[in-house]
Amino acid sequence: MMSFFSLTSERIAVVTKNRTYRYCDIPCMEFDSPSKELIVILCENTIEVLGAYVSAVNSGHATMLLSNDMNRDLLADLLDTYKPKWIVGLDAFEGYAWQKDKLVRAQDISQVIHKELAVLLSTSGTTGSQKFVRLSYRNLKANAESIITYLSIDASERAVMNLPLSYSYGLSIVNSHFLASASIVLTDESVMAQSFWSLVNEQKATSLAGVPFTYQMLQRIGFLTMDLPHLRTLTEAGGRLPVKLVELFADYAKKHDKRFFVMYGQTEAAPRISYIPHDRVLDKPGSIGIAVPGGELSIDAETGELIYYGPNVMMGYAECLADLANADEMHGVLHTGDTAVMDDEGYFTITGRLKRFIKLFGLRLNLDEIERTLEKEFHIAVACVGNDDKLVILVEEESAVEPVKQAVATLYKLHRTAYKVKAQDIPRLPNGKINYVAIKETSV
Structure with a gap:
């Protein structure tokens, strides 16, 4: 087969803290x-x-x-x-x-x-x-080309790559930039380290990708006041960023002549599904935007589920060695498991997960919606889990426990025995997403 990546170019492909590598190196x-x-x-x-x-x-x-x-x-x-x-x-x-x-x-x-x-x-x-x-190779290539198109990636770009390669978001940075003959700054350092920012400035990085937790950290460390003249593009994916932070970083980008893209995806789509064009983020801060080039989105009329159609949709799942022989089982259609609504401009907003609902005393509760409501009200990180017996809400500050309890009682009319609010660190996966499995194992 023809090589997926071309490695003959003399152009710079990778920069580390120790050395610069051309594609041919x-x-x-x-x-x-x-x-x-x-x-x-x-x-x-x-x-x-x-x-x-x-x-x-x-x-x-x-x-x-x-x-x-x-x-x-x-x-x-x-x-x-x-x-x-x-x-x-x-x-x-x-x-x-x-x-x-x-x-x-x-x-x-x-x-x-x-x-x-x-x-x-x-x-x-x-x-x-x-x-x-x-x-498949087609999945990877189709999504990389789509990302190249809407982010306008060309050979002059130099992206920071500090997300894990085993995480679909990190992998997509490598694929899209290498297929565009662009460069990456390869590091495993955290945005919390001063040496990370020294590398970003020294190597004139043009773009930075992050998950919601990344942007929470950026706000804390004073990113918005840093002098980063070469950094032109910020991208966010891997989970829902609170609207307050979306607006904060979109406003920062607008004032500093940078671009901030909010994106939505799933590993099953290699991974990008939608994005908000950078000049519309302040208009649509709670949405996931529009389908990526080459893809389409629709909403199931009966269930409200968001469905994606595109050449980047996976071949299917594997749970054992024999499954690796299977052909394409999805045929370009992905049922995302997320519920959504579409506005009159064709922009989509996620309203919850099909499986993130519980029913307490006959009341159907959307756990994602509760998280969003409490985050907006108190400007804190919130994680909700539960079953049909009890709702559990985690906050990271002890001082928030009582106000959140009162808010839940007022908003959802729940009896105090139906829910509990706990103060503790919210466990996260390596990609920055909330680890709901760990929370349920210890709290429900």
């Missing part, structure tokens, strides 16, 4: 086999891992991207389940031998992998699930 790995095999890469934001990913996709084999810091027992279960031919980023594993720069399976096994399968990404973000999204 990216360190490649060999994955040589007469039949299509599975490669597992344990991801860190290093040039070696990035080179392994680029080589893996160009090889025509299928690549499973996992976080390097995932639990080793869970990793062992995954490796036993999927039996990859090669493992990058692990020193030893039973049944594998070290060969130059990776582990190689000692025994040949009979397996069939669909010719179009390119990348496998975890559905949960927790890296512990054995359920993966199956993305």
Whole structure:
């Protein structure tokens, strides 16, 4: 097959704190086999891992991207389940031998992998699930080209890449910029570190991507007063950013001649589904915008579910090795699981999750809506979980517990035995999203 990424250019591809790499300098790995095999890469934001990913996709084999810091027992279960031919980023594993720069399976096994399968990404973000999204080369290319179009990415762009490569948002930054012959500044440092901002300025980074938690941190560290003359574009995805912060960063961008894009997506769509054009964010701060180029959105008339249609919709899920042989089961249609409404200009707003509803004393409650209402009222982080017996609300400040209790009683007319409000740190996944599973395990 033709290589997905071109690695012949003399243009700058990657900048790290230690070195600059042209496309032709990216360190490649060999994955040589007469039949299509599975490669597992344990991801860190290093040039070696990035080179392994680029080589893996160009090889025509299928690549499973996992976080390097995932639990080793869970990793062992995954490796036993999927039996990859090669493992990058692990020193030893039973049944594998070290060969130059990776582990190689000692025994040949009979397996069939669909010719179009390119990348496998975890559905949960927790890296512990054995359920993966199956993305084809077409899925990756279609979404990358769509992102290039609406963000106007050209070869002059230099994006900060500090999101995990195993996270679909981070992966899309690499894919879109490499396909546009642009550059990335590769780092694993946090936006909280002064050295991160030194790198951003020294390397003249032009864009910064973040999840909601990133933007909460940016506000706290005084980002809005920083001198960042080369930074032209801010993008936000990976979860709902409170309207107050959307307006704050959109206003900042407008005043400083920058662009702020609010985006919506799912791993199942490789991952981008919609965006708000940067010049409309202040007009539509609570929405997810319009479909990305090449895609379409509609709302199911009966359930209110948001449905996406596009060439970036996954082939389907995999839960075992045999599933890697399956062809496209989705046919370009993704039921998002989110409920939404559309305004008269065709902009969509998420109203909740189909599965994020509970019923207390006959009252149907939308947990996402409760979160949004309380966040807007008190300007604090809020997480809601529950079942049909009890609503649990987490806040991170003890001083907010009583006011939130009173607000819930007033707004939703719930008896005090039907809900509780707790002050504690809200657990988050590596990608910054709220870890509702962890909250339910300890609080409900």
